[in-house]
Amino acid sequence: MATVTEAPKTLRLVGLPAPDFEMESTKNLETLDEKVRLSDYRGKWLVLFFYPLDFTFVCPTEITALSDRYEEFEDLNADILGVSTDSKYSHRAWINTPREENGLGPIKFPLASDITHKVSRDYGVLVEDQGIALRGLFIIDPEGIVRYQVVHDENIGRSVDETLRVLQALQTGGLCPSDWKPGQKTL
Numbered sequence: 216m217a218t219v220t221e222a223p224k225t226l227r228l229v230g231l232p233a234p235d236f237e238m239e240s241t242k243n244l245e246t247l248d249e250k251v252r253l254s255d256y257r258g259k260w261l262v263l264f265f266y267p268l269d270f271t272f273v274c275p276t277e278i279t280a281l282s283d284r285y286e287e288f289e290d291l292n293a294d295i296l297g298v299s300t301d302s303k304y305s306h307r308a309w310i311n312t313p314r315e316e317n318g319l320g321p322i323k324f325p326l327a328s329d330i331t332h333k334v335s336r337d338y339g340v341l342v343e344d345q346g347i348a349l350r351g352l353f354i355i356d357p358e359g360i361v362r363y364q365v366v367h368d369e370n371i372g373r374s375v376d377e378t379l380r381v382l383q384a385l386q387t388g389g390l391c392p393s394d395w396k397p398g399q400k401t402l
Contacts (some may be wrong), residue, residue, distance in 0.1 A: 218286065219264070220230075220373065222228055223286075225274065226339030226344075227277075227364075228338065228339070228353065228361040228364050229308055229361050229364055230360065230362075231361055232254055232264075232359055232360060232361075233261075233281065233353065233355045233360065233361045234253075234334070234337035234338060235252075235253050235254075236252065236333075236334045236337070237250050237251070237252045237253075238250060238251055238298065238327040238328055238329055238334060239302075239327065239328045239329075239330070240296075240303060240325040240327040240328065241303060241306045241307055241310060241326045242323045242325040242341075244310060244311075245338070247303045247304070247307060250324060251327050252298060253355075253365060255313070256296075256355070257296055257357065257358075257359060258289055258357050258378045259292050259293060259294050259353050259357055260291065260292055260293035260354065260355065260356060260357060260382060260386070260388040261291055261293065261294055261295075261296060261353075261355040262281075262288060262294070262295045262352065262353075262354055262378060262382065263296050263298065263338075263352070263353045263354075263355060264277075264281075264295070264296070264350070264351065264352045264353070264373070265297075265298045265329075265335060265338065265340045265348035265349065265350065265351040265352075265355060266278070266297060266298070266299050266348065266350060266352070266369075267299065267302075267347045267348060267349070267369045268299060268301060268306075268347055268359050269299060269305045269308075269309040269341075270309055270317060270318075272317075272370070273369070273370065273372045274307075275314070275317065275318070275319055276372050277333070277350075277372045277373055278319055278326075279314060279319060279320070280324060280372075280375045281295055281297075281375055281378075282319075282322040282323045283292065283323070284372045284375050284379070285323035285324060287379060288379070288382070290320070291301065291379075291383065291386065292357070293382055294322050294324065295324040296325060296326075296327055297324065297325070297326045297327065297330070298326070298329050298335070298348065299329065299347070299348060300328075300330060300332055300335060300346055300348055301328060301330070301345055302328050302330055302332070302342075303326075303328040303376075303388065306326040306328060309326075310322060310326070311346050312399065320382070329348070332346060333387075335348040335351075338351055338353065339351070339366065341365055344386075347367065347369075349366050349367065349369060349373065350366065350367075350368070350369055350372075350373060351364065351365070351366040352364070352365050352373055352378065354378075354381060354382055354385060356385070362385050363381050363382075363385060380395075380396065380397070383397045384394060387397055387401050389401030389402065390402035
């Protein structure tokens, strides 16, 4: 578990333009020569999530769960991008490792390398003294505005169902009460 030795600067990003980024990625798994930029996702919703490290225990459960349900995000005009402070080479090795061997196997969205820690810092999820990101998840609208953010401890995996529910709630443009589900009326 990541322990923070100093209180980090709290970042409220909701309602603000998403911090810009450009990172190396696994977009082209063979050559690893294709970067990802925030501008690549303009006109679509983006589920941007940070995770601590490749080849760990909770992280692959989240990444493969998101990949297994990728088409549901696509149907909502959304894309997904995973980010850690590991290198693009580590990402590729993890993707090329079968799931039954603690790898990811093929996934349907790229992983980005924040090896400089700049993007993790900009999004307020970097544990500075360890050089890893906490589990941060941000939903960015088609105009590049952060509409949702949640950051929590590295030991707890995130829910794909909840991420989809929040995305759908945001897309209604209405007031969604507690426990609102798609198909229900807004306030």
